[in-house]
Amino acid sequence: MRRRLFSVAALCGLGLVLSLPAVAADDEFKLVIQDHKFQPTELVVPAGKKVKLVVENRDATPEEFESHALNREKVIAGKSSATILIGPLKAGRYEFVGEYNEKTAKGAIVVK
Amino acid sequence: MFASAIIVFREVLEAALIVGIIAAATRGIPGRNRWLAAGIGAGLAGAALVALGTERIAALASGIGQELFNAAVLGIAVVMLAWHNLWMSSHGATLAAEARGVGSQIRDGRRELSVLLIVVGLAVLREGSETVLFLYGIAAADGGASWPMLAGGLAGIAAGIAVGYTLYAGLLRIPLRWFFTATGVLVLFLAAGMASQAARFLIQADLLPGLATPLWDTSAVLPQASMVGTLLRGLVGYEERPAGMQIVFYVLVFLAIAAGMKWMNTGTPPGHKTAAS
Numbered sequence: 001m002r003r004r005l006f007s008v009a010a011l012c013g014l015g016l017v018l019s020l021p022a023v024a025a026d027d028e029f030k031l032v033i034q035d036h037k038f039q040p041t042e043l044v045v046p047a048g049k050k051v052k053l054v055v056e057n058r059d060a061t062p063e064e065f066e067s068h069a070l071n072r073e074k075v076i077a078g079k080s081s082a083t084i085l086i087g088p089l090k091a092g093r094y095e096f097v098g099e100y101n102e103k104t105a106k107g108a109i110v111v112k
Numbered sequence: 113m114f115a116s117a118i119i120v121f122r123e124v125l126e127a128a129l130i131v132g133i134i135a136a137a138t139r140g141i142p143g144r145n146r147w148l149a150a151g152i153g154a155g156l157a158g159a160a161l162v163a164l165g166t167e168r169i170a171a172l173a174s175g176i177g178q179e180l181f182n183a184a185v186l187g188i189a190v191v192m193l194a195w196h197n198l199w200m201s202s203h204g205a206t207l208a209a210e211a212r213g214v215g216s217q218i219r220d221g222r223r224e225l226s227v228l229l230i231v232v233g234l235a236v237l238r239e240g241s242e243t244v245l246f247l248y249g250i251a252a253a254d255g256g257a258s259w260p261m262l263a264g265g266l267a268g269i270a271a272g273i274a275v276g277y278t279l280y281a282g283l284l285r286i287p288l289r290w291f292f293t294a295t296g297v298l299v300l301f302l303a304a305g306m307a308s309q310a311a312r313f314l315i316q317a318d319l320l321p322g323l324a325t326p327l328w329d330t331s332a333v334l335p336q337a338s339m340v341g342t343l344l345r346g347l348v349g350y351e352e353r354p355a356g357m358q359i360v361f362y363v364l365v366f367l368a369i370a371a372g373m374k375w376m377n378t379g380t381p382p383g384h385k386t387a388a389s
Contacts, residue, residue, distance in 0.1 A: 061249035077167035083175045100246045
């Protein structure tokens with residue numbers, strides 16, 4: 001039973017990897033983390049669309065992009081970039097933080 | 113210092129709650145403590161490795177490596193928790209009897225213990241790697257390590273473990289008649305909550321549609337970052353703004369395991385059933 005379970009899991013995993021969608025040309029927006037702060041602190045994005053956030057961490061230390069409002073969390077290693085897909089979102093203000101430096105690393109996505 | 117204590121506490125708490133529940137749920141299985149310790153040790157080692165490899169993992173699968181990794185870890189944990197509950201449904205009666213000092217030796221306890229080791233290891237690995245990264249960030253800060261922040265982190269770890277232990281000690285006070293039913297229900301909620309989290313990572317990776325995003329918004333009533341919200345998140349997988357697909361996963365996993373438990377339980381010889389139910 002265990003072996004069968006394992007093969008089912010392996011097949012599911014394979015299926016997942018094979019079904020990776022070619023990401024469509026989503027709108028791309030850039031966020032920079034420097035000195036444990038986000039730049040810009042407010043990002044205006046269009047409503048009702050999937051949007052790609054490219055977050056570049058210029059600090060040497062890792063950061064975790066976290067937003068309960070956007071339902072997203074992603075660790076970004078020091079001196080590296082990560083892509084986070086968000087939306088489609090309704091108009092409004094969606095706050096996010098850098099969890100490891102919550103005091104300084106704050107920002108919001110403003111959907112219009 | 114206080115801020116860092118809170119962050120670390122949140123991460124450690126989730127793992128500690130899982131370890132506390134699993135430790136209680138496997139009460140009475142011989143050799144459990146050694147396996148538990150091995151699981152925690154393996155999880156810590158794994159956490160350090162994952163933290164070190166953050167950048168590499170993230171770059172896998174054209175940038176969604178981290179999401180796939182988290183979803184896989186959670187998925188395996190769900191399968192193991194399901195296995196545990198099914199196993200307990202057919203052995204809980206014997207275990208309860210053994211805890212009372214009667215009853216017979218449990219034969220396939222070893223396989224159950226390896227399942228326990230994996231669940232505990234994965235929980236520690238997932239939450240631990242984020243804690244390691246956070247503490248590393250403090251230690252490697254420009255201008256030298258911030259000792260108060262590090263001390264806060266350590267206090268957070270201690271507080272998280274204390275809550276996990278309190279849960280464990282509290283569970284042990286439940287009368288044996290209901291004990292394994294109670295831990296079974298807790299494990300059921302844990303598994304469902306993890307399935308919902310796995311779905312969230314697959315949605316984030318754009319591999320699953322979110323359906324309704326969010327399905328509800330209770331951030332004004334019960335914020336996820338509040339104390340109660342954090343506890344509920346660790347215990348039953350509460351989220352303030354979940355996607356519809358997460359709830360689909362939650363409900364399906366919950367029902368599937370519950371049905372399996374029921375099915376296994378009716379398969380138990382009638383003499384063994386009375387103590388568990």
